[in-house]
Structure formats: C-alpha cells, structure tokens
Amino acid sequence: MNWYVGMFKGTMKAVAFPSEVEPTNETHGDFYGFFIGPFWTRRGAEYAAKNSHKLNLQGVPAYEKAAERELQYG
Numbered sequence: 508m509n510w511y512v513g514m515f516k517g518t519m520k521a522v523a524f525p526s527e528v529e530p531t532n533e534t535h536g537d538f539y540g541f542f543i544g545p546f547w548t549r550r551g552a553e554y555a556a557k558n559s560h561k562l563n564l565q566g567v568p569a570y571e572k573a574a575e576r577e578l579q580y581g
Contacts, residue, residue, distance in 0.1 A: 510552035512559065513539030521559050523552035543567065550574045 511530050514521045515538060523546075528534055530542040543559075546552035546567055554574035555567075564570055 509545035510549050511542050511544030511546065512552050512556045513542045514559075516540040519560055521556040523549065523556040525549075547571050548574070550578065 508525045508527055509529075510523055510525055512521050512523050513530060513535060517540070526535070529545070530539065535542065543555065544552065544567060546555065548571060551567065551571035551574045554577065555564075555570040558564075558573070559570075562573070564573060
C-alpha cells in the first residue's frame with residue numbers, strides 16, 4: 508500500500524490517501540483532479556496535503572524531508 512495526495516476536483520483542498528494501485532484518471536479521477544506520489548511515508552503525504560498550497564516544494568523527496576524536519580524540530 509502506498510500513500511498519495513490528491514486534490515479534489517474544482518477545489519484547492521488536498522488530501523492524503525492510501526491506495527493499492529497508482530492513481531490514474533481512470534481509477535481515481537471521479538474525485539481528484541491531480542495526484543502526487545507515491546510517498547515514502549504517511550507522514551510525508553499528510554504533510555504535503557496540509558502544506559502543498561503554502562510551500563514552494565517540488566516532488567515527494569522535498570515533502571518527506573520537510574515532514575521529517577517538522578517532526579524533529581516542531
């Protein structure tokens with residue numbers, strides 16, 4: 508099971524979600540306009556969903572590292 512972030516269609520709201528398959532328009536397109544992932548951890552996916560509209564980070568590794576720094580330093 509991998510973690511992904513999807514943005515609800517027509518909104519700026521992103522959510523982390525687990526999936527057994529890589530999300531595509533065919534599998535998850537009814538709900539989400541776009542996806543990023545897979546994330547290495549649930550924490551990284553949730554951090555990205557919560558902060559993606561506020562930060563200028565690109566790619567899964569950047570979000571995973573930022574989530575780890577937040578965990579270490581609060």
